Amino acid sequence: MVFYMPGEVIEKTLGRGADLTPRQIVAELDKYVVGQGAAKRAVAIALRNRTRRLKLPAEMADEVAPKNIIMIGPTGVGKTEIARRLARLTSSPFIKVEASKYTEVGYVGRDVESMIRDLVELAVAMVRSEKAVEVRQRAGHNVEERLLDLLLPTLGDSGTGSASSSPSAESLEQHERTREKLRLQLTSGSLEDRPIDLDVRASSFSAMRIFSSAGMEEMDINLKDMMPGLFGTKSRKRRMSLSEAREHLLREEEEKLIDSDTVAKQAIQRVEESGIIFIDEIDKIAGRESGQGPDISREGVQRDLLPIVEGTNASTKYGMVRTNHILFIASGAFHVSKPSDLIPELQGRFPIRVELDTLTQQDFARILKEPKNALTRQYVALMETEGIHLTFTDDALETIARYAAEVNERTENIGARRLHTLMEKLLDEISFAPNELDENSIVIDATHVQRTLSDVIRDQDLSRYIL
Numbered sequence: 001m002v003f004y005m006p007g008e009v010i011e012k013t014l015g016r017g018a019d020l021t022p023r024q025i026v027a028e029l030d031k032y033v034v035g036q037g038a039a040k041r042a043v044a045i046a047l048r049n050r051t052r053r054l055k056l057p058a059e060m061a062d063e064v065a066p067k068n069i070i071m072i073g074p075t076g077v078g079k080t081e082i083a084r085r086l087a088r089l090t091s092s093p094f095i096k097v098e099a100s101k102y103t104e105v106g107y108v109g110r111d112v113e114s115m116i117r118d119l120v121e122l123a124v125a126m127v128r129s130e131k132a133v134e135v136r137q138r139a140g141h142n143v144e145e146r147l148l149d150l151l152l153p154t155l156g157d158s159g160t161g162s163a164s165s166s167p168s169a170e171s172l173e174q175h176e177r178t179r180e181k182l183r184l185q186l187t188s189g190s191l192e193d194r195p196i197d198l199d200v201r202a203s204s205f206s207a208m209r210i211f212s213s214a215g216m217e218e219m220d221i222n223l224k225d226m227m228p229g230l231f232g233t234k235s236r237k238r239r240m241s242l243s244e245a246r247e248h249l250l251r252e253e254e255e256k257l258i259d260s261d262t263v264a265k266q267a268i269q270r271v272e273e274s275g276i277i278f279i280d281e282i283d284k285i286a287g288r289e290s291g292q293g294p295d296i297s298r299e300g301v302q303r304d305l306l307p308i309v310e311g312t313n314a315s316t317k318y319g320m321v322r323t324n325h326i327l328f329i330a331s332g333a334f335h336v337s338k339p340s341d342l343i344p345e346l347q348g349r350f351p352i353r354v355e356l357d358t359l360t361q362q363d364f365a366r367i368l369k370e371p372k373n374a375l376t377r378q379y380v381a382l383m384e385t386e387g388i389h390l391t392f393t394d395d396a397l398e399t400i401a402r403y404a405a406e407v408n409e410r411t412e413n414i415g416a417r418r419l420h421t422l423m424e425k426l427l428d429e430i431s432f433a434p435n436e437l438d439e440n441s442i443v444i445d446a447t448h449v450q451r452t453l454s455d456v457i458r459d460q461d462l463s464r465y466i467l
């Protein structure tokens with residue numbers, strides 16, 4: 001039986017994270033996101049299923065479609081956060097896009113297919129940087145030789161080229177000795193500031209970048225073909241320090257040693273087998289054709305999305321990409337619209353629905369202290385840079401959590417984002433002028449929290465504006 005992919009190829013295609021079991025994935029997410037078990041579970045299973053698929057017999061592997069997910073939940077409860085953590089966890093090509101950014105094909109704006117192009121671009125950069133690591137030693141070696149050539153031009157090179165009198169054996173030997181001496185100095189780092197004249201390619205990079213960020217990435221190929229003079233590789237001499245020259249040369253050597261075709265091929269394969277696209281704010285494009293205005297274009301975006309999610313060949317400047325096995329995770333608050341407002345075909349492409357829970361006071365208390373990047377830890381670290389030791393007592397955190405829940409209930413529920421506004425207000429004084437405090441150690445306890453925040457909390461109008 002022909003299996004789709006042997007183990008080591010799977011490792012290469014899916015990269016780090018491929019061997020994580022769903023339980024391990026959830027455990028990783030737990031380090032950053034409090035609660036939301038169902039959502040974590042769903043994404044963990046979806047992620048694991050891609051590894052499983054690649055181990056199937058070839059013809060079966062082709063049949064297994066990814067089970068796309070819609071995460072539904074109010075604002076500020078961790079939808080985007082889960083996506084962000086997931087991205088760090090896997091080394092699969094992963095992008096997060098905002099659905100509201102796209103417009104229907106034919107209208108001004110980004111077309112939906114550009115998300116595939118972006119994903120490929122990212123995968124290319126990934127593969128390229130991996131290859132750069134592989135060739136680093138060789139590139140470094142070549143650069144050393146080239147730097148030596150620059151420091152000490154080869155004998156006979158400096159002439160007009162008519163090598164009528166070849167250098168004597170003696171001068172050759174001396175040249176060699178000088179070169180080795182220079183090599184020692186070079187490796188010891190004592191020549192780093194030595195000025196060097198280097199041919200640098202006048203880079204057309206910046207011009208191309210401007211085009212790409214405007215969403216016209218196809219343009220740079222065309223322009224290059226049409227106007228080679230404009231985008232050509234003209235070079236001119238520039239004087240720079242040796243260390244700067246080394247960077248330039250390193251990039252050049254890496255470019256020579258890395259085969260772009262291989263990079264493109266592997267990047268496309270990686271996208272096809274393991275790409276993940278997280279479509280945030282999908283609720284913003286929900287809504288059926290209801291007459292005029294933006295609604296029509298929204299439905300158009302959904303229609304454009306359909307083939308991509310279902311599986312199509314998208315063309316990119318690196319080649320065609322089959323989107324059949326790309327995993328899509330969509331998410332939205334669905335305040336105004338409901339998932340059933342999406343066109344039915346699209347609903348069908350997202351068979352898994354998970355709802356995220358509204359966060360409670362207990363969740364807030366945990367969010368304040370447990371995650372690796374917890375807000376309290378961030379403030380402690382920030383103040384530490386100025387020699388202030390900040391500590392929060394448990395009852396202080398409980399109080400902040402209670403206030404957050406209260407304000408959310410009374411004004412608008414913005415989930416854990418409320419904690420950011422509360423903490424900012426709470427630490428306003430200390431952040432503004434830490435040096436004016438009498439003490440280097442500050443303990444923030446419940447009394448401190450009450451004193452600082454209770455006025456704002458009690459006054460409904462105030463909290464609406466300030467928090």
Ligand SMILES: Nc1ncnc2c1ncn2[C@@H]1O[C@H](COP(=O)(O)OP(=O)(O)OP(=O)(O)O)[C@@H](O)[C@H]1O
Nearest residue numbers: 032033034075076077078079080081333367416417
């Ligand atoms: N369950 C949670 N655990 C830890 N932190 C959380 C949790 N939920 C939200 N946060 C924090 O609150 C902030 C906002 O969360 P996030 O961006 O995930 O909201 P969201 O669910 O995507 O909301 P929206 O629908 O408005 O996009 C982030 O800084 C995040 O760290």
Ligand SMILES: [Mg+2]
Nearest residue numbers: 079080081280
């Ligand atoms: Mg979000």
